Amino acid sequence: MAAEHHRVGDQPWVRRLLIGTAVLVSLILLVIPVVVIFFQALSAGWSTFTGNVLDQFTLHAIGLTLLVAALTVPLNLIFGTALAWAVTRFRFPGRKLLVTLIDIPFAVSPVIAGLLYLLLYGRNGWLGGWLATHDVQLMFAWPGIVMVTVFVTCPFVARELIPLMQHQGSEEEEAGVVLGASGWRIFRKITLPNIKWALIYGVVLTNARAVGEFGAVSVVSGNIRGETNTLPLHVELLYQDYNVVGAFASAALLATIAILTLVVKAFVEWRQSRPTILTPEKGGV
Amino acid sequence: MSITIDQISKTFGRFQALKDVSLEIPEGKLTALLGPSGSGKTTLLRIIAGLESSDAGRILFGGDDVSNLHVRDRNIGFVFQHYALFRHLTVAENIAFGLESQPRKQRPPKAEIRQRVAKLLEMIQLPQLADRYPAQLSGGQKQRVALARALATQPRILLLDEPFGALDAKVRKDLRRWLRALHDEFHFTSIFVTHDQEEALELSDQVVVMSQGQVEQVNAPTELYARPESRFVFDFLGHVNVISGVVKHHKLTQGDAWVSLPGQKSDQEAQLYMRPHEVHLARAPSVHARLPLRIEAISLIGSEVRIELAPVGWNSEEIWEVGMSHNEFARHNPSRGELWYAVPDIGHLFVADSAQPKSVDWAYTTAANASNM
Numbered sequence: 100m101a102a103e104h105h106r107v108g109d110q111p112w113v114r115r116l117l118i119g120t121a122v123l124v125s126l127i128l129l130v131i132p133v134v135v136i137f138f139q140a141l142s143a144g145w146s147t148f149t150g151n152v153l154d155q156f157t158l159h160a161i162g163l164t165l166l167v168a169a170l171t172v173p174l175n176l177i178f179g180t181a182l183a184w185a186v187t188r189f190r191f192p193g194r195k196l197l198v199t200l201i202d203i204p205f206a207v208s209p210v211i212a213g214l215l216y217l218l219l220y221g222r223n224g225w226l227g228g229w230l231a232t233h234d235v236q237l238m239f240a241w242p243g244i245v246m247v248t249v250f251v252t253c254p255f256v257a258r259e260l261i262p263l264m265q266h267q268g269s270e271e272e273e274a275g276v277v278l279g280a281s282g283w284r285i286f287r288k289i290t291l292p293n294i295k296w297a298l299i300y301g302v303v304l305t306n307a308r309a310v311g312e313f314g315a316v317s318v319v320s321g322n323i324r325g326e327t328n329t330l331p332l333h334v335e336l337l338y339q340d341y342n343v344v345g346a347f348a349s350a351a352l353l354a355t356i357a358i359l360t361l362v363v364k365a366f367v368e369w370r371q372s373r374p375t376i377l378t379p380e381k382g383g384v
Numbered sequence: 385m386s387i388t389i390d391q392i393s394k395t396f397g398r399f400q401a402l403k404d405v406s407l408e409i410p411e412g413k414l415t416a417l418l419g420p421s422g423s424g425k426t427t428l429l430r431i432i433a434g435l436e437s438s439d440a441g442r443i444l445f446g447g448d449d450v451s452n453l454h455v456r457d458r459n460i461g462f463v464f465q466h467y468a469l470f471r472h473l474t475v476a477e478n479i480a481f482g483l484e485s486q487p488r489k490q491r492p493p494k495a496e497i498r499q500r501v502a503k504l505l506e507m508i509q510l511p512q513l514a515d516r517y518p519a520q521l522s523g524g525q526k527q528r529v530a531l532a533r534a535l536a537t538q539p540r541i542l543l544l545d546e547p548f549g550a551l552d553a554k555v556r557k558d559l560r561r562w563l564r565a566l567h568d569e570f571h572f573t574s575i576f577v578t579h580d581q582e583e584a585l586e587l588s589d590q591v592v593v594m595s596q597g598q599v600e601q602v603n604a605p606t607e608l609y610a611r612p613e614s615r616f617v618f619d620f621l622g623h624v625n626v627i628s629g630v631v632k633h634h635k636l637t638q639g640d641a642w643v644s645l646p647g648q649k650s651d652q653e654a655q656l657y658m659r660p661h662e663v664h665l666a667r668a669p670s671v672h673a674r675l676p677l678r679i680e681a682i683s684l685i686g687s688e689v690r691i692e693l694a695p696v697g698w699n700s701e702e703i704w705e706v707g708m709s710h711n712e713f714a715r716h717n718p719s720r721g722e723l724w725y726a727v728p729d730i731g732h733l734f735v736a737d738s739a740q741p742k743s744v745d746w747a748y749t750t751a752a753n754a755s756n757m
Binding site for chain 1: 459462464468469481
């Protein structure tokens with residue numbers, strides 16, 4: 100393997116062109132917009148920025164967004180784990196269908212998801228009428244926002260876990276049962292440590308999406324300032340009020356959450372790729 | 385503890401994995417479940433363990449019906465084919481897992497657990513690897529750890545699923561001997577599943593040959609090899625030389641070949657089975673057989689010279705194999721391409737559709753015929 104290292108098309112100018120294009124496109128499409136967000140948010144000075152952030156409606160939007168995430172993430176954590184467990188550990192009719200169904204939130208546009216919930220649970224909807232007579236309001240209130248967010252983000256945890264659990268098989272759990280461990284002990288000592296990093300990865304993605312979801316939430320929220328306004332909706336509202344700097348201040352908050360998410364995600368990916376944790380046991384070594 | 389398998393049946397969808405299997409596993413013995421893949425041996429092992437439920441039948445441990453007892457409460461040791469070590473626990477933690485899983489009342493104190501783990505590590509000769517993770521071990525080491533883990537709770541029954549399947553030949557041999565020694569020392573009742581006939585014959589006290597969800601034969605290894613009771617067992621255990629043809633005038637005939645079968649009725653289809661050591665080679669046909677064969681290959685490795693031959697003027701589905709001592713080989717000096725004649729000493733005759741063979745001994749019949757003349 101001396102000088103003959105060339106692959107087809109491996110000429111210097113091709114390499115430079117490809118790398119240059121990639122860098123340029125990333126800059127224009129990704130980096131500059133993010134920088135501009137912070138630049139715009141701070142364009143009227145630090146005190147204006149803090150003023151915008153500490154505005155009572157913005158604070159309420161932050162609170163609501165965090166509430167939605169705080170409810171959505173654990174719900175989908177439990178749901179995703181249970182679903183992945185069910186489809187990878189048991190054989191039952193309709194199992195494959197279930198695996199396909201779980202992708203529906205990815206396939207359907209969030210706006211349509213919001214509309215469906217509105218049709219079902221809204222005052223004139225199938226279930227909404229019954230709910231209204233019992234004085235339960237889901238749509239145009241925070242429970243509706245949580246419901247659509249759960250819907251939109253429900254595949255993340257399950258999607259991360261299913262391939263991993265399929266690959267790991269159930270032999271370790273069987274070994275645990277044979278050794279006399281209770282179901283809970285098996286889950287805590289064997290299953291959970293094996294899926295830990297995939298689970299965290301799923302949670303990070305779920306959280307990112309739950310915080311940032313716009314389409315589905317905007318349909319069911321009703322945009323009531325100080326009541327049903329989440330941070331992404333708040334950005335739009337401020338922008339429509341010609342409060343550009345305010346809009347960008349809120350956007351900067353969202354962008355910060357996104358960057359933090361990326362950092363956590365990168366760390367989890369690094370942990371997941373470490374051989375002692377996830378390398379499958381190969382026979383005959 | 386003896387194990388009784390009483391009329392166990394199991395189907396997966398439309399596939400019948402086990403058909404009404406009944407079996408006695410004697411206490412303190414090492415029993416092999418031997419069979420090709422799909423013969424139901426692993427399913428049977430998993431049903432005994434309680435990892436799989438049967439559709440019908442009962443499992444008894446020492447006379448007690450355990451069919452409805454949960455795996456957790458059966459107190460068996462189980463060694464999985466791919467070891468199934470807990471990958472995020474160290475070797476010592478893996479071995480301690482069973483002890484730590486016991487209900488609080490029975491659970492030994494921490495210090496005692498530590499002591500027992502140390503003892504087991506000593507037994508598997510890996511005390512220096514206590515703090516390693518499974519991914520850092522070789523296949524043979526993993527298998528030892530899996531065994532120690534299974535034995536930690538001192539089960540009276542040890543079940544092993546293809547325990548040496550994933551290991552290379554050398555390690556496999558060492559581990560086999562080690563397991564045998566371990567078994568002789570502790571006297572638990574063990575069952576192991578294998579598709580390797582050599583492993584089954586070498587390691588076990590009793591071999592259960594399975595095929596298509598049924599038990600074909602149960603015997604001690606020596607008996608099994610010497611006296612197979614069916615065509616399947618013959619084919620499955622070691623090499624066998626076969627000539628099939630029609631019996632005419634007390635001779636089994638096919639093409640240019642024949643073998644005398646004194647007293648055998650005429651006009652019957654029949655197959656004659658002979659082990660490589662039940663046949664010898666000669667330059668000329670003998671009085672009781674004419675089986676012309678051409679030498680195709682000679683293998684000198686091993687304690688015996690193995691000669692592969694192809695029929696000349698007749699057909700056989702598989703190649704013939706004849707063993708010869710190195711001494712004899714040096715004397716006769718056979719070489720590839722030469723024409724030789726196989727002379728059967730002992731044969732096993734399957735007539736028409738009969739499932740059981742009939743033994744034929746030409747040394748005896750020719751002597752008897754000679755004295756009659």
